[in-house]
Amino acid sequence: MRSPETETIRRPSLQALLSKEVREILSGRALWTMLLLLCPLVGYSFFQAVALYGEASAAARDQPVLASSLSPLDGILVPTFGAFYVAVTLLFPFVAIRALAREKETGTLKLLVQLPYQIRTLIVGKLAAIGVAWLIGIFPVVTALFLWSSFGGHLNPLETANLILGHLLYGFLIGAIALFAAAISDNSATAAIVTLAFTIGSWVLDFALAGQAGALGWISRLSLTQALHTFEQGLLSAALVFGICAAIAGFATLAGVWLHPGVSLRDKVVRAFIYAVVTAGLLAVVTQLRTSTDVAEDQRNSFPAADQKALAALNKPLIITVHLAPEDPRYVDLQRNVLSKLERAVPNVTIRLATAGQSVVGSASEVSYGEIEYSYGGRTVKSRSTSHREALPLVYGLAGVAIPAPQVGQDYPGYPLVADGWIALPWFFVALPLLITGAWWLSRRVPRIPAQFVKYGGQT
């Protein structure tokens, strides 16, 4: 016998779940506190960025070469979003943790898991609410962008959208880690420690393992902060986007594994291990994707258009052997100016680090140290330059291709602007905090009883 009533609970309302989750986030103080702290953080960063950009612009007023190096992406967007990044790293976990930890602490989770929602639906609902919290959190940054536009500042839609996408993915990643931490922890404090271990641990990875090769280099690339650098450089990379999405899905799935009621700890550990392996496999696959788009207006991640076209036509494998230690500044230059661009432009390129695992001190005495070997079609040529102006002619020579003539009129003009950013200070330090406090007060107001509810006699 199946109770006819149980049939009605098969398609529960998703809107009701999402409303509940959003209300839960809004009713906590963590979100509003984060918003209030974001105001001075973002405001001061923006004010400083406008001031410094103005100083640089004043110097570049009569020098077009200097002006072409003035990009609002580097000068305004990245520093302003930098404050948001700090808040999302250090404060947003407390907002996201609330989405689950509060229910665990109060025992409400025992009710929630009995409702006719799948566990994955509950997790998606919580992630969606975290997304709403992120959208509310980015409001101060958006107002900074409007202010910049009102000053007459230039914003390239593509590179701005790319940067916002990077921060959105980063926010969701932090949210997913926070959910996972809340799922495996008994209380908010432990969940916060676990989440901060991931975020602050990333900073430690950045400092301790930067420039390392081999396994240490691979570990350093797991740093969460590294995820944003690519977006900040105006590069939209499929490997990075899908990699972050896979990590978000992985942490969310692991959180779900821990929420299943009535499952023994041993079974949860086994399931979590299986999902972690699957996620790692997925990450390994998607990070092999080489598709990327240079959305930076100054095309800083690409060679000039004529070179890009000529390099794309090279159909044999190009092998580059670098005799430089990874922490050598010349290697960093080479990587930025030549290697990363060649990887994007040439269809088949392999880069080998001959000194992998060695330090500058250990390798510098070798005669070949500093050499870069380019091999193409059975021929090899060596260079010590880290500039594309010397490297590309060598590659063209190996391939027997004529050096393409530069296309005129494609130079990035730069967007110098001397603006007075003082108006940002009263906005971010007075008006916006007052607005946020008002919104907080409104969110605490007594709810209206639905008319239908009164009609059916639910309230006298």
Next chain:
Amino acid sequence: MSDNASSCEHEAAVPLQVAGITKWYGKERALTDVSFDMRRGEILGVIGPNGSGKTTLLETVAGLLPADAGCILWQLSPLPRERRRNVIFYLPDGLRPWDDQHVIHVLEFFASAFGKGFADLGKATRSVGLEQVLVKRICTLSKGYARRLMLALALLTPHPVVLMDEPFDGFDIRQTREVMALMHDVAARGRMFTLAIHQLSDAERVCDRFILLAEGRICGIGTLNDLRALTGQPTAGLEDLFLALT
């Protein structure tokens, strides 16, 4: 009467059977071979002192805790843990769900989750007397109103079996009577309640049958008269019977 007909009658009258549930917390045994059944329209009381395993039993039956042995049968078929939430709903003790939210919002959420409309919501609200506190935050409710809210949530669920942990804790005498009457009314329409109660006087007034639990073992099970017959004390109250059997 054929075997089939007899089986169907049993299935209809005793839809839920708990068979040999054993539960360990590490090296400590919390429940030992607990077996009982639930009959349509009855209120079953699980009686026992603190630490006797009442809450563990309810949470294990509801599928919120894994059992180390035993099974649950629903209409003579095994009811796996994943499907128990289609049949059984468990209300924990002392819970103030989503305590920063308003009463009306939590009620609406529950009603929407179970596909109930405003008519059902209004009925549940009226039947437990929550009309006056709908716009209050749950954290500001008195203990009695928090209990009423939980009861309203239970009424909004469509599950045939409802397990409640200490449902009368926090109610005054009048409220306890009202809630007991409400439970009898709901049970009369076919739903089954299992209540973990430590107040024996409350249990004696509301329950049709009793499970006496001590140190995770069942010491006695049946109606008051069954227990009296078991102990040979024809006029004893539940308290005396409990002391005699544990």
